Amino acid sequence: MSLRRGEYPVIESATPPVPWWNRRGTWAAGWLLAALWAAAFPVASSLDTHRLWGTSAALGYTAAAVVSYGLPGPRARRAAVTAALAGAVVAPLLFLVLTGRAQSEVDVIERSGQLLLEQGTPYLPHPLKVTDYTPYLPAMALLGIPNALMGEHSWAAKLFGDARIWCAAVFVLSLHAAGLTLRQSGDPARRVGRHERIPYGSAMAVLIACPVVALPLCVSGVDLPMTGLCCLALALAARGRPAAAGLALAVACSLKWTAWPAVAVVLVLLGRVAGGRAALRCAGTAAVGATLLIAPGALLSPAAMVEQVLAFPTGHGVLPTPAASPLPGRLLADLGPAGWYAAVGLLVCGGLAVAVSLVRRPPVHLRTAADRLAIGLLVAFTLAPAGRFGYLALPVVLMVWARLVDPREPVPHLPVPTHRTPPVVPSRAPYASAGAGGIR
Structure with missing residues (x-):
């Protein structure tokens, strides 16, 4: 290459290759797998709500796969996500809500809201059947209050009074809020490669449309508020906001006791990010807030709360729990008292192992903290004496969400110039003029 005197080559960086997850074939294959997974529900499930969801979702996912592979340009992804949301969330949720079809958890939340208004506690004093139990902490009843106030006299009352709508609202x-918190990052390394990442809004739309979230959102939605609040608490802790993280933990821990492991992970992450004082402030806020939300129901009906919230979900209640998926802990508990104690012992050992990992290798950023919490919950749900496969959606959502918002891309290598840039030589004009006229 010949260059004129005084000209230097222009270094042009090569166009980065399209990542594998951003290709049309990958998106089409993912939606097709989701369609096959949803299509299995009308055949294998015995629940009417699951069969209805599976039929609608399979059509929506199939349309998303066709659109992803058939349409060119960036509009293909938006159209595919729209089709998936319409088929897997909007259509089945509206149909199930307006026709009054739901899993028993929805009826339990709505009844607990009615009881909370009438007697100040969401627990029946003498439950006679399984559906009379309320295996949730008192704050869950707040999501059933709209139904108690609106009733079911019109389609609007059914729509805006259904507990699933409010569970989905808290989740979304x-x-x-977690996305708004994470956008406040000023780390320039996090901005590297951002043009190759999915925008946060689109990423959350994909997460909501995926089967792991869409199915529970339409048929029950009971675990989604706790999941969203745990994500929010992790995001706030990663940004060093102890009071806000403590409030999010307080609400999550007053919904279900399965959110309590998140407290340890959030405190450790906050301690690494903002110091020990911030972690103590978060712990105090979470403790005070959770106490204010839980104490009234516990004081008014302590025996009923212990029976329905602690004994019943672990398989030691008066009535057997319907959560009987063939997970390792449940299989051990079915062997008798010795098996039950063995399952509890393994559960305690698993919890201690996760706690030791938090002390020896504390998480330093959002993704590792979410992974550690997901691992702890996975161990707890797998080894618990009573559990369901649906509980595993919480750790899956945590891990997927963390990778969508904190991908940790490696910093790309800058291109090495092929021609060495000559050094800049200062001009001799001032010295020449000084020599000609002399320095006076």
């Missing part, structure tokens, strides 16, 4: 708003 928590993820949105």
Whole structure:
């Protein structure tokens, strides 16, 4: 290459290759797998709500796969996500809500809201059947109050009074707040490769449309508020905001006791990010907030709360729990008292192992903290004496969400110039003029 005097070559960086997850074939294959997974429900499930969801979702996912592979340009992804949301979330949720079809958890939340208004506690004093139990902490009843106030006299009352709508609202708003929190990052390394990442809004739309979230959102939605609040608490802790993280933990821990492991992970992450004082402030806020939300129900009906919230979900209640998926802990508990104690012992050992890992290798950023919490919950749900496969959606959502918001891309190598740039030589004009006229 010949260059004129005084000209230097222009270094042009090569166009980065399209990542594998951003290709049309990958998106089409993912939606097709989701369609096959949803299509299995009308055949294998015995629940009417699951069969209805599976039929609608399979059509939506199939349309998303066709659109992803058939349409060119960036509009293909938006159209595919829209089709998946319409088929897997909007259509089945509206149909199930307006026709009054739901899993028993929805009826339990709505009844607990009615009881909370009438007697100040969401627990029946003498439950006679399984559906009379309320295996949730008192704050869950707040999501059933709209139904108690509106009733079911019109389609609007059915729609805005259904507990699933409010569970979904808490979940979506928590993820949105977490996204706003994470956008405040000023780390320039996090901005490297951002043009190759999915925008946060699109990523959350894909997460909501995926079967792991879409199915529970339409048929029950009971675990989604706690999941969204845990994500929000992790995001706030990663940004060093102890009071806000403590409030999010307080609400999550007053919904279900399965959110309590998140407290340890959030405190350790906050301690690494903002110091020990911030972690103590978060712990105090979470403790005070959770106490204010849980104490009234516990004081008014302590025996009923212990029976329904602690004994019943672990398989030691008066009535057997319907959570009987063939997980290792449940299989051990079915062997008798010795098997039950063995399952509890393994559960305690698993919890201690996760706690030791938090002390020896504390998480230093959002992704590792979410992974550690997901691992702890996975161990707890797998080894618990009573559990369901649906509980595993919480750790899956945590891990997927963390990778969508904190991908940790490696910093790309800059291109090495082929021609060495000559050094800049200062001009001799001032010295020449000084020599000609002399320095006076």
